[in-house]
Amino acid sequence: MLLQMENITKNYGAVRANSEVSFNLRKGEIHALVGENGAGKTTLMRILYGMETPTSGEIKLDDKSISLASPTDAIKHGIGMVHQHFMLFSSFSIAENIVIGREPAKAIGFDRKAAAMETERLAKQYGMPVDPWKKVGDCSLGVQQRVEILKVLYQGAEIIILDEPTGVLTPLEVKELLIAIKALAAQGKSFILISHKLQEILEVADRITVLRDGKVSGTVNAADTDEEQLSKLMVGRDLVKLSRNNRTRGKAVLEVSSLTVRGTKTKPLLDEVTLQVNEGEIVGIAGISGNGQSELLQAISGLMKPDAGSIKLLGQDITGASVLNIRKQGLAHIPEDRYQWGVSKEATVMENGLMGHTEKHQKYGVMQGAGIRKMVSEWVERFGIKTGSLHTKSQYLSGGNLQKLIVARELAQHSPFLIAAEPTRGVDVGAMEIIHTELLEKRDGQGAILLVSSELTEVLKLSDRIYVMCEGKVVGEMMAETATEERISLLMAGGKEVG
Numbered sequence: 210m211l212l213q214m215e216n217i218t219k220n221y222g223a224v225r226a227n228s229e230v231s232f233n234l235r236k237g238e239i240h241a242l243v244g245e246n247g248a249g250k251t252t253l254m255r256i257l258y259g260m261e262t263p264t265s266g267e268i269k270l271d272d273k274s275i276s277l278a279s280p281t282d283a284i285k286h287g288i289g290m291v292h293q294h295f296m297l298f299s300s301f302s303i304a305e306n307i308v309i310g311r312e313p314a315k316a317i318g319f320d321r322k323a324a325a326m327e328t329e330r331l332a333k334q335y336g337m338p339v340d341p342w343k344k345v346g347d348c349s350l351g352v353q354q355r356v357e358i359l360k361v362l363y364q365g366a367e368i369i370i371l372d373e374p375t376g377v378l379t380p381l382e383v384k385e386l387l388i389a390i391k392a393l394a395a396q397g398k399s400f401i402l403i404s405h406k407l408q409e410i411l412e413v414a415d416r417i418t419v420l421r422d423g424k425v426s427g428t429v430n431a432a433d434t435d436e437e438q439l440s441k442l443m444v445g446r447d448l449v450k451l452s453r454n455n456r457t458r459g460k461a462v463l464e465v466s467s468l469t470v471r472g473t474k475t476k477p478l479l480d481e482v483t484l485q486v487n488e489g490e491i492v493g494i495a496g497i498s499g500n501g502q503s504e505l506l507q508a509i510s511g512l513m514k515p516d517a518g519s520i521k522l523l524g525q526d527i528t529g530a531s532v533l534n535i536r537k538q539g540l541a542h543i544p545e546d547r548y549q550w551g552v553s554k555e556a557t558v559m560e561n562g563l564m565g566h567t568e569k570h571q572k573y574g575v576m577q578g579a580g581i582r583k584m585v586s587e588w589v590e591r592f593g594i595k596t597g598s599l600h601t602k603s604q605y606l607s608g609g610n611l612q613k614l615i616v617a618r619e620l621a622q623h624s625p626f627l628i629a630a631e632p633t634r635g636v637d638v639g640a641m642e643i644i645h646t647e648l649l650e651k652r653d654g655q656g657a658i659l660l661v662s663s664e665l666t667e668v669l670k671l672s673d674r675i676y677v678m679c680e681g682k683v684v685g686e687m688m689a690e691t692a693t694e695e696r697i698s699l700l701m702a703g704g705k706e707v708g
């Protein structure tokens with residue numbers, strides 16, 4: 210066996226993130242690690258990458274016990290990790306990002322040309338093409354992901370840990386990534402792959418280990434299992450089934466007309482977009498990410514000033530208004546980038562929960578602790594948010610649990626209008642069902658929801674009406690009843706419907 214993690218336990222105070230976990234990896238294998246949010250997947254991998262010291266347990270490489278006190282140790286042993294959130298320098302070139310920390314040196318300073326050549330060599334060897342001189346900030350997320358992997362390969366990794374690598378990628382990028390991983394495994398590299406997307410896992414993995422509440426609930430061969438069995442191992446129960454009621458569509462809540470954001474390129478980022486969301490309706494936006502969806506949401510929520518066009522919320526013109534005023538007018542917002550706009554990592558679960566809810570918990574200018582605690586505790590219960598306590602700093606929540614906290618907080622605004630951008634990114638299958646149910650309940654209560662998701666299945670499952678965006682324009686509109694994956698995919702890719 211190439212790698213063995215034996216009886217790994219990790220305690221954070223009273224929280225037991227890993228409990229007697231045993232996990233192994235064969236050479237050339239793709240071994241998937243799955244489990245609910247907070248099950249302990251990232252923790253186990255941070256231990257393997259030397260970022261955390263286990264409370265107890267042993268790690269063996271080629272049957273010899275090793276100690277991993279830091280990522281430097283891990284890299285020395287040929288273990289590399291691509292994290293749940295990218296850690297690249299966006300103002301540096303691809304080549305610089307890849308060689309950073311181990312730069313080819315000239316007599317004085319840094320040899321850019323050598324770095325670029327080295328990058329090209331790696332890209333060729335591993336079949337992952339990149340332009341070494343391009344600035345990382347100008348690259349698509351798919352390319353950034355490739356750079357992260359090339360960087361790890363440059364460091365000499367034989368074992369590569371990927372923590373939710375497909376979470377932010379487009380379907381095509383996911384396909385390319387999975388092909389690249391398979392090819393690398395065939396060359397003898399070994400992978401540990403964390404993902405909530407069971408279909409992908411079943412397609413690419415050799416074996417799958419399931420964690421539940423910090424413990425291993427099973428290791429199975431991918432060929433001998435299916436989504437249903439995996440879900441059961443993860444959740445320990447059957448999933449709730451989603452039911453949709455017929456809707457009663459009311460008056461217009463959001464009216465966007467000819468909205469344009471020019472940007473710095475020749476083509477506008479948002480090109481004369483006109484759309485409407487009514488009471489009691491979920492309107493989905495389908496599109497490959499990077500086709501104007503972000504600009505649309507930022508313009509509606511006041512994070513970006515549009516160059517032309519207008520936005521009305523409940524009949525009031527909010528074009529160019531401040532974030533605060535738009536929120537007051539009736540917007541709640543589950544943001545696309547939870548780390549940039551969603552939460553403060555330094556603040557506790559309770560403090561982050563309070564954001565946007567301060568007014569109703571104030572009396573004579575004093576915050577009412579009991580009421581706040583009750584409100585946030587209720588969310589923790591309803592959404593199954595795994596946290597040590599309400600006073601745990603948000604940075605210690607697992608990725609999916611943080612997402613659940615934001616969703617709960619924004620839904621609790623009971624605002625007439627909700628923007629839900631990638632509402633289930635990084636959450637497990639059980640939590641996804643809970644969030645979907647909550648969104649549908651809001652709509653049944655006459656709420657208006659604008660849903661943007663890179664998961665086409667999510668758009669199709671929840672929406673009453675769908676707009677398709679491509680290159681900053683709305684290129685199609687259809688009722689859910691007539692929408693199919695094929696029809697939308699064609700429009701998303703810039704194709705035209707005939708007839």
Ligand SMILES: Nc1ncnc2c1ncn2[C@@H]1O[C@H](COP(=O)(O)OP(=O)(O)OP(=O)(O)O)[C@@H](O)[C@H]1O
Binds near residue numbers: 225248
């Ligand atoms: N530094 C820390 N301090 C306190 N608790 C922590 C710390 N790191 C992780 N935890 C807790 O350990 C548990 C496991 O977290 P982990 O990030 O490993 O989950 P995960 O399986 O990766 O979940 P997700 O799918 O949401 O990413 C969680 O309950 C989390 O709150």
Ligand SMILES: [Mg+2]
Binds near residue numbers: 250293372607
């Ligand atoms: Mg995680």
